Amino acid sequence: MKIIVCLKQILDPDLPARDFRIDAAKREAVRGSANLVTNIFCENALETALKLREKSGDATITALCYGGSEAEDSVRKALAMTANEGVLVEREGGSNPDAATVARVLAAAIRKLGGADLVLVGRESGDWGVGQTGGLLAGELGLPSLAFVDTIDVAANGLRLRRQSDAGFEVAEAPTPILLTITNNEQNVPRIPKTRDVMMSYRKPLQKLTLADLGLDDEAVRSGNGAYEVVELAVPVKEVRCELVEGDTLEARVDALARKIATVVNGLG
Amino acid sequence: MSNDVAIGLFGANGYDRVAQGVAGAGRRLAAELGGKLHALVLGPIDEPGLAALGGVVDSVVIAGQAELAEYQPDVYLAALEQLALPLEPAAILLGGDFYSQELTPRLAHRLGGASMADAAAISVHDGTIRAPRTASGGKAIAVDGLKLRPAVVWTRARSMEPAQPTGAAAPVERRALDLPAPVVRIVERIAEEQEGGKLEDADVIVSGGRGLGGSEPFEDLKALAKVIGAENAASRAACDAGWVPPNWQVGQTGKKVAPELYLAIAISGASQHLLGMGDSKVIAAINTDAEAPIFKHCSFGIVEDYKKVVPLLTEKLKELVSR
Numbered sequence: 249m250k251i252i253v254c255l256k257q258i259l260d261p262d263l264p265a266r267d268f269r270i271d272a273a274k275r276e277a278v279r280g281s282a283n284l285v286t287n288i289f290c291e292n293a294l295e296t297a298l299k300l301r302e303k304s305g306d307a308t309i310t311a312l313c314y315g316g317s318e319a320e321d322s323v324r325k326a327l328a329m330t331a332n333e334g335v336l337v338e339r340e341g342g343s344n345p346d347a348a349t350v351a352r353v354l355a356a357a358i359r360k361l362g363g364a365d366l367v368l369v370g371r372e373s374g375d376w377g378v379g380q381t382g383g384l385l386a387g388e389l390g391l392p393s394l395a396f397v398d399t400i401d402v403a404a405n406g407l408r409l410r411r412q413s414d415a416g417f418e419v420a421e422a423p424t425p426i427l428l429t430i431t432n433n434e435q436n437v438p439r440i441p442k443t444r445d446v447m448m449s450y451r452k453p454l455q456k457l458t459l460a461d462l463g464l465d466d467e468a469v470r471s472g473n474g475a476y477e478v479v480e481l482a483v484p485v486k487e488v489r490c491e492l493v494e495g496d497t498l499e500a501r502v503d504a505l506a507r508k509i510a511t512v513v514n515g516l517g
Numbered sequence: 518m519s520n521d522v523a524i525g526l527f528g529a530n531g532y533d534r535v536a537q538g539v540a541g542a543g544r545r546l547a548a549e550l551g552g553k554l555h556a557l558v559l560g561p562i563d564e565p566g567l568a569a570l571g572g573v574v575d576s577v578v579i580a581g582q583a584e585l586a587e588y589q590p591d592v593y594l595a596a597l598e599q600l601a602l603p604l605e606p607a608a609i610l611l612g613g614d615f616y617s618q619e620l621t622p623r624l625a626h627r628l629g630g631a632s633m634a635d636a637a638a639i640s641v642h643d644g645t646i647r648a649p650r651t652a653s654g655g656k657a658i659a660v661d662g663l664k665l666r667p668a669v670v671w672t673r674a675r676s677m678e679p680a681q682p683t684g685a686a687a688p689v690e691r692r693a694l695d696l697p698a699p700v701v702r703i704v705e706r707i708a709e710e711q712e713g714g715k716l717e718d719a720d721v722i723v724s725g726g727r728g729l730g731g732s733e734p735f736e737d738l739k740a741l742a743k744v745i746g747a748e749n750a751a752s753r754a755a756c757d758a759g760w761v762p763p764n765w766q767v768g769q770t771g772k773k774v775a776p777e778l779y780l781a782i783a784i785s786g787a788s789q790h791l792l793g794m795g796d797s798k799v800i801a802a803i804n805t806d807a808e809a810p811i812f813k814h815c816s817f818g819i820v821e822d823y824k825k826v827v828p829l830l831t832e833k834l835k836e837l838v839s840r
Contacts, residue, residue, distance in 0.1 A: 261654050265788055265810065268656045277653055289770075347622070348631070374789075376652050376659070377769065378634045383622025392700040394590060395619040398763075409701075414614050416709030416764050422701040431770065434759035473664070475631040479647065480660035490802070491817040502826055505801075505819050506833035512778045512799050513745045513838050516720050 249307040249402075249424070251297045252364040254354055254385070255290040255326060257319040259283075261374035268483065275481040276344055277375070286322040289370025291438035293430035294326055296400060297368055298439070304402045308332045310361060314353045315339050320454070327449035328441035334454040335361065337462065345472025347380035353469065354381070355388035356462035365424040366407075371396055371431045376478075382429035391427045394420055398433040518666050520552030523606040524574070525597050525624075527588070527616065528558045528581060531566030534718070535612040538674030540573050542639050543610050544681070547575075549641040550607055554680075556687075557600040557609075559593055560585040571687040573680035578690045587706075588616050589699040590623075598627050599694050601667070608646055608668040610639065613773060617671045625669035632669045633661055638677070639670060654769055655788035655795070675717055676775050676796050709762040716765070720777045721747035724767060724794070727754035728783025728804065728823065735761055738782060741831045746840040750774065752790050768793035783823050786811025803827070 260283040269278040294311065301307040311326035313319050314337045323334035337357050339345070345353075358364060367389065372379030386393035399410040406423040412431055430436070441449070459465050468474050493508070495501035524543040526536050540556070547554040553575040561581040562570070571577050580596050597620060601609055609624065611617035613635065625632030636648035646668040652659040663670075716722070723742040725735055735749070742749050749765060756766040767774055769789040779797035784790060786802070786809055794800070795814065802811045802818035803826050812818055819826060 259653075261789070263656075265656050268653065270657055275659075277657065372634075372770065374654055377654070378632075378650075378661075379618065380622040380625075380632050380634060383619070384626050384632070387623055387626030392591060393623065394701050396615055412615070412763055413706070414616075414764070415706065416762065417707040418703045419705035419707070420701050420703045426701070432753075432757060433763060434757060437757065475625075475665050476633060476661045476663045478659050479642075479645075479662040480649075480658075481652070482658050483656065484658050488814060488816060490812045490815045492807075492812075493817060493819050498821065498825060499829065501819055501821070502829045503833055505803075505817070505826070506830055506837055508817050509745065509778065509780065509801060509830075510834060510837035513721060513834075513840060516777055516840075 249304060249366060250364045251300070251307050251309045251366045251368065252312050252358055252361065253290070253294045253297050253309060253326070253331065253368045254381070255294070255311055255313040255322050256287045256370070256373050257284050257313065257315045257322040258287045258373055258375040260285045270481050270483055272481060275478045284318055284321065286325060287370055287373045289372060289430060289432065292432045292436045293368040293370050294329055294331060295436040295438045296398070296430050298330060299436065300400045300402070310335060310364070312354065312357055313337070314350055314357070316343065323454055324449055325441065327452045327454065328446040329439055330445055333452060335457060336454065337457045337459070340459055341470030342472050344376065344478065346475045346477065347378055347384055348475035349469055349472040350381050351384035351388050353459070353462065353464060354385050356464055357457060358389060360457070360462060363425065367391065367425070367427040369427065369429050371429045382427060386427040389427065391425055392422065393427040393429070394422060395429040396431045397428040398431050399435060400428070518607060519605045520550040521555060521604055521606045522547040522550065522552060523555045523557050523601055523604055523609045525557050525559065525609060525611045525617070525620070526570070528560035528562030528579065531563055532569035535614065535674045536570065537679035538677035539610050539612050539672060540570070540680035541678045542672055542674065544573065546608055546610070546639045546641070546646070552607060555604055555606065557597060559596055567689065571689060572682045574687050575683070576687050576690070578692055580692055580694050582693055582696070584696050589703055590619060590701055591699045592696050594620055594623050594627070595696050596694055597624055600692065601628065607666050608639065608670065611671040612674040613671055621669050621671045625667070628667055628669065629665065630667040630669050631663040631665035633663055634671055636670045636672045639672070651792055655792035673773060675773065709764045716748050716750055716767070716772050717774055719748035719774070721745055722750050722774060722776045722778070723747045723780045723782065724750040724752065724784060725755055725782050726752035726784030728785070729755060729760070732760040734823070737827045737831070741827055741834070744831055744834045745838050747780070752784050781811050781815070782827065784811055785809045786814055
């Protein structure tokens with residue numbers, strides 16, 4: 249089975265709010281001293297692929313990323329997590345292309361790589377978080393899709409999938425080729441690469457492609473805002489003053505807390 | 518392309534809070550665009566739900582055939598596409614549930630439109646449909662301008678103002694569609710036990726986080742919740758650790774809730790979590806760390822170890838609360 253896992257490199261979402269700055273004119277976050285990391289759901293997707301390879305035995309996993317030259321680190325880390333090969337499509341133009349543009353680029357890259365039985369995409373990213381790329385990419389590739397999948401098993405006639413739903417879980421049967429968006433569960437927590445695998449990752453193939461290589465050397469792709477663009481960006485100012493309950497003893501403080509809670513709850517009828 | 522707005526609803530949910538919010542957002546957008554508001558209903562809807570819906574929109578189209586009795590992604594996508602096509606709407610608005618989230622980009626792609634997620638409101642500016650939403654895990658507010666039509670958008674419907682009655686009953690058309698067989702087939706639906714009702718409908722929520730350190734303390738939180746008639750929830754960290762089921766998760770990628778009271782226990786208040794519960798009327802916190810971000814977002818709280826507070830608090834509330 250041939251698996252392609254799509255990765256996005258983003259500004260570390262764990263950057264505390266007090267250190268978070270934006271460039272309102274450029275309408276993007278300022279990197280400052282923050283790290284660039286692979287989006288967590290993309291790593292969940294890669295881990296899901298690695299688990300599937302362990303279970304099925306004969307899968308090859310390609311990590312595919314559309315990003316700036318620094319995104320090579322994300323592809324390299326995927327190789328260290330033991331993906332078989334990596335591909336970086338070097339981004340041109342603005343640093344925040346819309347999901348429709350990203351889907352177009354990824355689709356062209358996947359076709360150039362000869363397609364795949366399974367395309368995995370994180371459910372959304374920790375920066376803009378619109379969560380549109382997976383569904384749009386399925387459309388571009390003309391593939392069926394299922395969202396919010398957290399477990400993949402090989403079944404007699406295709407795949408058996410478990411995905412999260414509003415009520416709990418759903419089990420689905422699906423053929424390949426297919427695109428899945430992946431969400432997190434306790435099984436697909438991304439592994440920490442072993443030192444040996446980190447060293448080995450530098451010997452693994454990492455192919456770099458340009459937009460021209462994909463036949464996408466056009467202004468629409470470079471401007472990357474054909475479907476939507478961020479027209480305003482602001483940091484919300486919302487701070488309320490918290491009243492910490494007071495009292496000489498723990499019991500007195502908990503009593504004060506209980507009374508405040510009871511006032512709200514009893515008011516609901 | 519018309520100036521009309523369509524809303525996509527699941528008949529099985531009737532005219533619930535989500536449908537009310539979507540209809541409200543749809544009506545406001547339709548008024549700005551100078552168009553009509555159409556409800557596209559997938560699957561059978563009961564009479565009271567239909568009557569209420571018909572009272573707030575300008576037309577209702579129902580695809581109630583047997584293939585749509587239960588959600589199947591490919592079939593629902595095809596049905597929504599077929600219902601929307603003849604209307605050529607400027608925008609199609611959906612709720613914030615997983616199915617709507619799944620359908621949004623696929624529908625936009627099929628219709629050649631632009632898709633957007635988690636919109637807190639929808640408006641028009643110089644002819645462009647705009648959607649404000651949170652970005653960077655709640656640390657920023659972005660406004661996206663959607664440059665293609667239809668704009669297909671799933672919304673934060675539950676916290677949107679419901680639509681006002683029009684004073685008339687909208688015409689209802691029942692349409693039989695020619696639908697494809699599902700390629701992906703959902704064969705089993707497993708509801709996780711959740712005592713009481715839906716988390717999103719709860720007026721009081723008792724939620725636990727990473728600081729609880731395991732599944733056992735959640736038993737104490739369940740006992741506390743029972744006393745005050747609350748539902749239980751958790752942060753992503755607690756769900757990822759497997760202490761509680763994933764459908765307890767509140768936050769950016771979990772449920773979005775807005776109860777009258779949200780009691781956050783051993784939750785630091787990372788922006789990703791605040792995104793799921795920041796609209797709560799009253800937020801209260803129990804946390805050992807006085808510097809935890811949650812204390813910048815709550816009305817009242819106590820800086821103390823939950824282990825000392827929760828048993829005592831539960832006993833006190835037994836005396837004080839009559840529910």
